[in-house]
Amino acid sequence: MALVEQQRNKISLLVCNSCYWMSSLLDSSKEVPNCPSCGTTLESLPVENNERCTIEAADTKTGLIVEFQRA
Numbered sequence: 001m002a003l004v005e006q007q008r009n010k011i012s013l014l015v016c017n018s019c020y021w022m023s024s025l026l027d028s029s030k031e032v033p034n035c036p037s038c039g040t041t042l043e044s045l046p047v048e049n050n051e052r053c054t055i056e057a058a059d060t061k062t063g064l065i066v067e068f069q070r071a
């Protein structure tokens with residue numbers, strides 16, 4: 001039961017690969033919406049409770065660099 005609840009409450013990082021809109025989704029049991037800026041399907045990246053992510057905006061060819069680190 002606790003494991004099921006923990007899996008439901010995982011956090012996800014939502015990224016639009018088209019316009020780079022980003023947000024966090026605090027309850028991964030929720031449906032991933034489309035990008036509110038351009039309407040493209042968002043990519044969902046799971047984030048563990050002990051992870052932090054750093055987002056770096058590179059040039060327009062490379063796009064975004066997302067790095068995950070465990071605490």
Ligand SMILES: [Zn+2]
Binds near residue numbers: 016018019021038
């Ligand atoms: Zn977008």
